[in-house]
Amino acid sequence: MSSFVQIPQITLSNKLFKPEKENMDSPKSHQNVVVMRHGDRADNYEPMWVSTAARPWDPHLVKDGLVRAFITGRKLRTQLGFPIHRVFVSPFLRCIQTASEVVYALCAVDEDPNAMSSKDVVSIDASRVKVSVEYGLCEMLNRHAIRLDIAPNDGDFGFNIAEAEALLPAGTVDHSVKRVYEEMPQWEETVSDTRSRYERIIKALADKYPYENLLLVSHGEAVGVAVSAFMKEDVSVHEVMYCAYTELRRPILSKNGSFTAGEFEILSSPAQSGVSYIPTAP
Numbered sequence: 001m002s003s004f005v006q007i008p009q010i011t012l013s014n015k016l017f018k019p020e021k022e023n024m025d026s027p028k029s030h031q032n033v034v035v036m037r038h039g040d041r042a043d044n045y046e047p048m049w050v051s052t053a054a055r056p057w058d059p060h061l062v063k064d065g066l067v068r069a070f071i072t073g074r075k076l077r078t079q080l081g082f083p084i085h086r087v088f089v090s091p092f093l094r095c096i097q098t099a100s101e102v103v104y105a106l107c108a109v110d111e112d113p114n115a116m117s118s119k120d121v122v123s124i125d126a127s128r129v130k131v132s133v134e135y136g137l138c139e140m141l142n143r144h145a146i147r148l149d150i151a152p153n154d155g156d157f158g159f160n161i162a163e164a165e166a167l168l169p170a171g172t173v174d175h176s177v178k179r180v181y182e183e184m185p186q187w188e189e190t191v192s193d194t195r196s197r198y199e200r201i202i203k204a205l206a207d208k209y210p211y212e213n214l215l216l217v218s219h220g221e222a223v224g225v226a227v228s229a230f231m232k233e234d235v236s237v238h239e240v241m242y243c244a245y246t247e248l249r250r251p252i253l254s255k256n257g258s259f260t261a262g263e264f265e266i267l268s269s270p271a272q273s274g275v276s277y278i279p280t281a282p
Contacts, residue, residue: 035226036245039065056150073105085212090137126171136181136201137218155187198225244274
């Protein structure tokens with residue numbers, strides 16, 4: 001993984017927004033946003049997979065990755081201290097599969113504490129969480145993340161959203177959601193542009209659903225940006241483990257159908273969930 005640079009924090013506390021969904025139960029509350037990396041990808045465990053794959057830029061999860069995603073989902077359900085209402089996911093297969101396992105864990109009814117994957121879940125309550133595919137959460141589209149010899153020659157990654165949605169738990173997909181990024185970013189975007197995109201999409205999705213807690217299933221760079229952009233001190237992220245995540249929170253003040261959002265803060269040490277970073281020199 002490439003190194004990270006510090007992205008300046010953007011203050012939202014003096015700006016008013018019109019929320020897509022209003023919940024006026026409380027004039028003052030907090031919104032939580034969790035940014036998570038996908039699970040273990042096949043091409044890092046099966047070196048020959050790329051040579052025969054129809055879509056070598058879009059590896060699936062290995063079995064350990066599915067298990068890790070499910071167990072992380074159960075951890076989110078039991079240890080966060082707040083419910084996840086809505087999940088947004090990158091269109092890459094490894095993220096779709098990760099989101100699927102996480103949502104099964106979040107929505108499981110009478111879950112077996114010994115369950116290791118969605119195959120062990122007998123039934124779910126699909127009303128607990130709604131899921132949507134978001135292009136803005138996609139992988140960094142450049143040679144730093146996708147080798148030139150496996151990237152599509154025409155820059156078209158060929159995602160079929162209907163097929164991706166079919167891989168998610170039945171009844172959880174929200175077809176009414178309009179994507180923030182209606183198209184995939186252009187190949188070849190710069191590293192700096194990618195990091196700016198991740199910061200923008202985190203805040204845009206949060207602003208769109210200010211009264212809901214969100215889980216964003218994306219890629220390692222996105223989790224790194226969630227740390228470097230919102231940490232109170234300047235830090236450089238150098239490793240993001242599979243299924244590592246960052247918890248963000250901000251205050252929300254509602255008034256006359258609009259809301260004022262404060263600055264995001266990181267709830268707990270990202271290192272506790274698999275993100276390694278070091279302070280940068282002044």
